[in-house]
Amino acid sequence: MKRYPHTSRILVALDCIVFGFDGSQLKVLLIKRNFAPEKGKWSLLGGFLDHDEDMNDAGNRILYELTGLKNIYFEELKTFSGVNRDKVERTISVCHFALINIHAHNPDAVKSKNAYWYTLQSLPDLIFDHREMVDLALQKLRYKAALHPIGFELLPPQFTLPQLQKLYEAIYNEKLDRRNFSRKIISTHLLIDTGQKNEGGQTKKAILYALDKHKYQKQFNAFHYFISGFGTSA
Amino acid sequence: MKRYPHTSRILVALDCIVFGFDGSQLKVLLIKRNFAPEKGKWSLLGGFLDHDEDMNDAGNRILYELTGLKNIYFEELKTFSGVNRDKVERTISVCHFALINIHAHNPDAVKSKNAYWYTLQSLPDLIFDHREMVDLALQKLRYKAALHPIGFELLPPQFTLPQLQKLYEAIYNEKLDRRNFSRKIISTHLLIDTGQKNEGGQTKKAILYALDKHKYQKQFNAFHYFISGFGTSA
DNA sequence: TACAAAATGTGTCAAACTGACACAATTTTA
DNA sequence: TAAAATTGTGTCAGTTTGACACATTTTGTA
Structure with a gap:
């Protein structure tokens, strides 16, 4: 057998809320999307799951590309699977969140990718369901940090x-x-x-x-x- | 734009560990797989995400088909995304677990689908990475039941x-x-x-x-x- | 019919923990 | 040199926890 019959293949993305702390405020790393649709709008850090990598590989790759950091703490949050969340084609996104030492990342890599740190109080509008993802990530961070x-x-x-x-x-x-x-x-x-x-x-x-x-x-x-x-x- | 370029589309499955309690033992509902590959082997309850449903729809559909129950408690656990976890074609599985009142399900529906309740001590061999899923689900159940x-x-x-x-x-x-x-x-x-x-x-x-x-x-x-x-x- | 056995409901008590709060020590600055 | 800001440590009453005892109810059996 080469393929399963009567099934539909879809795109799988990984999006990640990257948290940092500057000494007084909790911040989130956002990136200006550089491809259509919604090009130029603010988005979470993310990318598509490649054919030869698992989710962990993809997370490490995406985080490394943007921050220059390896061995970042990140964990899976939830899969966002709304049928029309991406207008181009059906895409589900496995949402993650990451915690980094904000002083350790590579600021040049961040700058060159058009990424910026935002406080939670001053988030810009985000594409798709990314705002919902941020809210969920904050909720999870609060939950987990209270216990662990x-x-x-x-x-x-x-x-x-x-x-x-x-x-x-x-x-x-x-x-x-x-x-x-x-x-x-x-x-x-x-x-x-x-x-x-x-x-x-x-x-x-x-x-x-x-x-x-x-x-x-x-x-x-x-x-x-x-x-x-x-x-x-x- | 019709599609994102340079991306690969893959199958998305949903697998679910269904827990039940018979008054003295914790049990898991397993099903005899009725399609190739691994036909006839034991597997978790699962199915493919359809093109017109989100993960929640798929979970409710799959659980209803097997148990005859609606409004079942279920939650997402983790996405299993190993590159070769399914030999036929690349498939990621969003693993869930469900908790049901074992006396409320429809035994005829369960029987007709070749499903049986197993205790955790006597699990048969499971296909793919399903054993790993069961272990994770038990871990999560223990964690969550201790707090909520x-x-x-x-x-x-x-x-x-x-x-x-x-x-x-x-x-x-x-x-x-x-x-x-x-x-x-x-x-x-x-x-x-x-x-x-x-x-x-x-x-x-x-x-x-x-x-x-x-x-x-x-x-x-x-x-x-x-x-x-x-x-x-x- | 009465009593043993098994299971259920409630109570006690010391130790540990929690939340509210006070005071002393260090460093900068006026 | 003293006030102001910040840090480290201590106290104490109220609450919660873990270990354990006793009385009550129901079944079965002598």
């Missing part, structure tokens, strides 16, 4: 507790109690005190921590409840 | 606390403390005491509860921590 140490993927290798707290406050758009947050993070034993303090700081210098990668991987699926009150019935 | 009131989908409309506990014990394959489990479930306020007791029981008759559907939907995304110790670093 996923937030560290958005920070540089060394960071302070106040920086980590600012990240969580940006993700949930709410203030957290400094003392309780600190207690929670320290009690995970996921952080290693580097013995150093952050330079260029203001007022009191904070301790620089690094992630204990071994414990991080081992405990990744453990529940941590980083955010109190998140997920309650309210 | 998803387990009720596997029970009849009225059930007792001991029945609910047996379900959780089957899902996690471990014994739970009856008193602490009861306290946890009652404290969610998701159950309504029907005032009735279960008939045909043994020894003491237990209270029959029904799910408070309104609260269930409202609190579905809340965290409940049904299973203590699940997701800890151990």
Whole structure:
């Protein structure tokens, strides 16, 4: 047999919400689409699944082309499969989201592809169902970061507790109690005190921590409840 | 423009792990594949995405054809996209899992399609990557049922606390403390005491509860921590 | 008919955790 | 040199958790 009978073949795309954190705000990487239709409009990072690659290959390829980064944290979110979501031809899109250290990506690659970082509050109009994808990705990020140490993927290798707290406050758009947050993070034993303090700081210098990668991987699926009150019935 | 240039179109399938609970064991619905290749071998419930339906339509169609049930709980798990996972032609499969009340499905429809319920301990060999899908689905069910009131989908409309506990014990394959489990479930306020007791029981008759559907939907995304110790670093 | 056996419903208690809040130490700046 | 901003750590009452005991109900059987 060469093909299955009575079936229809369609295009499979991969779109990805790339999150970054600049120290005070959560940002999303958007790209100016350079082919028709909707050429020149804002879109998520994406591409078509090639005949000789699986989804993981495609994700790595697409993320590498734009950011110059390998081994990026990304995970699958949902398949968007509306019949008319692309007017040219039937295309389903497997939506992913990625978390990167915003200071580590290659700004030249980003610029040359006409990509820019947008805050969630100032997103431009997006093509197709990409806005829906962003909303879902934020929802998933909030869910997952409340339970698992996923937030560290958005920070540089060394960071302070106040920086980590600012990240969580940006993700949930709410203030957290400094003392309780600190207690929670320290009690995970996921952080290693580097013995150093952050330079260029203001007022009191904070301790620089690094992630204990071994414990991080081992405990990744453990529940941590980083955010109190998140997920309650309210 | 009629089509995107330099792209490859592929088949999109939907496969679904259908879970059921017979009162003591967690079971999976498997089907004898009735077309080549691998005809006659065991497979998950599945089908191809048609040109005029989205993934949700396809899932409902496929589940209805086999079980005779509508409004089944099902959710997307992951897209399996290995290049050679189907030898006939490139096919990606969007894997889902479904939870049904095992006593509500249409046994004639199931029988006529050559489908049977298997326990997780006695699964036959499955085609393609379907075994991997089952393992992932069980993992996801365990994860989700520990946090959200998803387990009720596997029970009849009225059930007792001991029945609910047996379900959780089957899902996690471990014994739970009856008193602490009861306290946890009652404290969610998701159950309504029907005032009735279960008939045909043994020894003491237990209270029959029904799910408070309104609260269930409202609190579905809340965290409940049904299973203590699940997701800890151990 | 009464009693053992099995299963169900509810209660107790110490340990751990949570949320709210106070105080001391460090660094910059006026 | 002192005020202001920021960071690190501690306290304490209220809540939740895990381990465990006891009383009640129903069946079956001596």
